[in-house]
Amino acid sequence: MIIFIWLVLCSFLVLGLSGVDTEVSAMEGDSVTLNTDIIKTQQERMKWYFKGTCIAEINGDQSKICEDDACSERFRDRLKLDHQTGSLTIMNTRNTDSGEYTLQIISGRSEKIFSVTVNDSCMFV
Numbered sequence: 001m002i003i004f005i006w007l008v009l010c011s012f013l014v015l016g017l018s019g020v021d022t023e024v025s026a027m028e029g030d031s032v033t034l035n036t037d038i039i040k041t042q043q044e045r046m047k048w049y050f051k052g053t054c055i056a057e058i059n060g061d062q063s064k065i066c067e068d069d070a071c072s073e074r075f076r077d078r079l080k081l082d083h084q085t086g087s088l089t090i091m092n093t094r095n096t097d098s099g100e101y102t103l104q105i106i107s108g109r110s111e112k113i114f115s116v117t118v119n120d121s122c123m124f125v
Helices: 002-017 069-075
Strands: 022-027 032-034 045-050 053-059 062-065 079-081 088-090 099-105 110-119
Touching: 022 032, 032 110, 053 069, 053 079, 062 079
Parallel strands: 022 110
Antiparallel strands: 032 088, 045 053, 045 099, 053 062, 079 088, 099 110
């Protein structure tokens, strides 16, 4: 019983303090959608970050994806934004896409953190 309580407490501390709202895993080559679970208003401004670099932005009716050279090289033609929800889809995922993605909802002054893990597609039998 004590071991069970200790495991629950450790799990709570590790998951609760990490700040991650959603954990997503995929196989290399799959697509992953980071769902915001909101319906965006026309005035809403949102920014997506990967490892501190802005990778996508919605500002009213306009959106931008990866204007920075390093970002556009990393995610070239693999990102898609849903203009109604702000959800971000990463297509043809790679191991290097693993990490934390942060959504900042500027008008609502809130953020969501997504932890993405992309696993090798090779499976040993």
